[in-house]
Amino acid sequence: MSLVVAGSRSSLDYYLVRAELGDGEPAAKAEAVVVEEFTRQTDFTTVGLDSAGWTPSGAGWWSSASLGRSMRTDATLLARVVPTGRGVAESVYRELGGGQLPDEAVLRTYFRDHHPIPTAPPLRLGPAQPPAGFHERRVYRVLFAKDLQEEQLVSIRAAWSTPTGGTPGSVAAGHRLRGGDQFAWELRRVGRGLAWCLDLTALLRGAASDEVGPILSELTHTMRGRGLIPVTTERFA
Structure with missing residues (x-):
């Protein structure tokens, strides 16, 4: 641990x-x-x-x-x-x-x-092995309480340059390259519309990355700025 x-x-x-x-x-x-x-x-x-x-x-x-x-x-x-x-x-x-x-x-x-806040070993969400050329694949989920208004969603989509026709259930998404590492995230409703979650997939070139924490923090800050309250950050891979 x-x-x-x-x-x-x-x-x-x-x-x-x-x-x-x-x-x-x-x-x-x-x-x-x-x-x-x-x-x-x-x-x-x-x-x-x-x-x-x-x-x-x-x-x-x-x-x-x-x-x-x-x-x-x-x-x-x-x-x-x-x-x-x-x-x-x-x-x-x-x-x-x-x-x-x-x-x-x-x-x-x-x-x-x-x-x-109770924790558990990371669950496996998605393929066990990272794509060729990457050392590790991590998946994080940040849960949020409260709700978003449509204008707030529009603001988030614009800030992340969300493409049209994304993953089913996703209302906003973004991606970024940092030092050879790849990060992609999606925002969606969970719990029958009672909460929101942001799923971040990180593909890391090496055994560690200095970018995971700052990006998680930045994304969480973005959601707080739109009125959501962070609940917990979990890891699925």
Whole structure:
């Protein structure tokens, strides 16, 4: 088993939780700031999640594994959660009376209730052997909660230059060459339309690649930028 590593070399994920109106609909104004970080194996699969939240009525930052789960499974809460960047989170934190948002090294010290995510050895999805000229074939699946609007899908297709007439069930796709390695990905609905997944196939020239992690991170960031919430990253080959 690969060594478990924290994602301290990358930035944290930031979310706003909007207030709830009397009829159950989310209001435009945020009432909380949440920061998160996944723990990953050295092959970039997810093994855990840390999170911390802050509300103006609370006594500082608090940590809750159950909140991290609920942000991905509770439909009512999902409707109120908005992925955002650090700049917006800083502004909201200041507007809510928190002052200067702590830097990420300090925010990580508020992670006190770790949520482990079960893992299993990689399943075989597709041919066991890589194509000629490649050392290894990897297949990753990144699962996301929440939904996409049609304009968001159009934006993703344009960003990835999605070809017409792709794989059945795929709504957006892209590909890239990096240092002799080939990467191709597809976005599709899963779970009877309740979630989304992004499947990445990596064909590696050598025994390792410095590009797998950055590309997975970039693709996940793209989906967060369109409003989806990452749940886990699995490996199938």
